[in-house]
Amino acid sequence: MGTTPPKELHVDKHVAYIKSLDTRRDELEYWLTEHLRINGVYWGLTALDLLGHRGVLPRDKTIEYVKSCQHENGGFGAHPGHDAHILTTVSAVQILAIEDALDQVDKDQIARYVASLQDRETGIFAGDQWGEVDTRFIYGAFNCLSLLGKLNCIDVEKAVQYVLLCKNYDGGFGMLPGAESHAGQIFTCIGTLAIAKKLELIDHDLLGEWLCERQLPNGGLNGRPEKLEDVCYSWWVLSSLAMIDRLHYIDRDNLIAFILSCQDPERGGIADRPNDMPDVFHTVFGVAGLSLLGYPGLREVDPKYCMPTDVIKKVVGQPVMAV
């Protein structure tokens, strides 16, 4: 940690930082990250919302932008000129849900695109028509189809069975059957089971133990045993613990101090570790982590979706309690 860890969240700095992101066209990085643009809008919009600054991005412009990323097959790309992919389609649907604009798109068309990516034999989802498979894509499908109210378009049971095949003896989950447990993949698998209301199928104590051991003496969380801490795991680990009702297994004060120490106190934004360059990805997952920890002044976040709880209540219905 830095010499004097900051005691507060620099809300105004972060808001200014996020608002400035689209004005950084004189930086090569801005252009090199175009393949993450729509994800970036979702990250920024969610962070602003949780920070209590709902509606500071121009709504009409945002919705028009999202629509400009849609392809004829119903899927969305990262930006105009970028191909449709399930991960960018999820971000598009999440943005529209937050902006309360899902009625402005053809939900069935989007759902058909997502459903077309499921292998009906095994239940797994591909990222796009080129066939890469990963538990991240199953979660993506469950996330956006449940926001669209179209989970019935896919074989939920087969997908759930596939997720269970990715479970390891240590209680965690990997990207494919046989792959090592990884906190990011655990989030996607637990998120899928939570949305499918199938959390009772796994051992919460065992998983809770593996997840809480991610916290290191400096308060930060890592993603796998014997690895370095990183702010983004404040989300992947914490949200998974929240879904299985084990959030209290994390030392709250230490983690809050760690996240706050990763802020850029001058220009705003949160980085992976103290004194590193901030980005909007770590900013939203740092802020969302703080929200789960009950940091004062933040809007409540839904652990399954990484979206404001009131939005999820409105779009999906009442929250599913952890079993």
Add this chain to the structure above:
Amino acid sequence: MASHGITRTSYSKETRTAALRREELQKINEYNSLVAEVQSARSQKNYNDATLALTSALLKRNPEFYTIWNYRREILLNGILPPAVTPKPAPDSEEEKSISLILKGELIHLLPLLKSHPKCYALWNHRLWVLSQSGIYLSLEKSQGLWTEELVLVGMMLGRDERNFHGWAYRRIVVGAIEKGMVGKGMSLVEQEFEYTTVMIKSNMSNYSAWHSRTKLVGRLLEERGAKKQERMDFLEDEINFLKKAILTKPQDQSLWLYYRWLIHSNASPSNSNLNEVITPNMPHWIKIALVSSEMEDLTDMLDMGGTDASKKWLLASLVGLVGLLRRLRRSKPVRGAKPVDNEDSEEEEVDEDEDEEGDGVDEKAEMKRVREWVKRLIAIDGEKGKGRRWIDLAANAKDKQKSNLTIMAGEVVGDT
């Protein structure tokens, strides 16, 4: 946008000189003209060597640009490779050689990029796509050759970063593809892959990825060896000894203890839940009890060996787990009329009894006293906030009769009886 490990000072925009800013603007212009050129070629459906080279130039600058990988695959399919036909070109024909060269060239071309971007999903994904094309276009032998060379590449990548989870997952896919293409009975890479985990562990015993991989290989390894009961027992003993040496050197390393839990619990639980991941599926009930009891003695000795309490956390946690396992074993017994134990195929099924049953001559009260002591030490190590809460929860659940029935493994072991 998702930047990892780049320091703030190396980036600071305000401190850039005018010359540096000019240089960056020029780079932006160059990059954006290249993007425009590639996108325009794609919209005109230009699929040829020249556009393939254009995508190379762009992907070298930005390998994360997934859309350009898609275009590259379109070029390969529509402008470089001949149309896929059945039957495939004759083995060693000129046509096959030329296709093989194209695919090989594609894999070699990607190598420097993979070295500089080992965590880029798009790169690993494109390699798999290229390799999958080899199955469509080439004879089995040629295709197998490409997959086998790929195994060498993964070894090299894991040599550079022994924990790269892309690399480990990719390795399993490559091995699976090679095995699928192997002709004849008993063709398998499981021995070689198991040996690979041993080599990786010997070079760094904290490599959890390698220990994990072992849990996935061991069941098949023994099955393919046709291992009988005694061989399996010997294997388990060797594995415990191999692990214990590592534990004695680095007792605070959780990778080792996670593997320890798998090793003991998956083999000695009253019922083996996942038969693919078990060394001794037919272990008789009394041997399970003997094994766990002997492990408890061994760990208790280690506990008395000195050293700080903090270094003993995993030892204590494992002991608590072992007592839970032992008590579950005492409460279960073999199904009546089970086949004789010397029958190799016998599945010794066991049932959990609802009623508590006193273990033969076991002083459970003394056992409980020790466990409560261990849990106290664990709470002191992990603290009363955060991690330590799981021990506090465990102790509380144990006192709650209703809950303790649900959490036999964890809860009962610390309950007041």
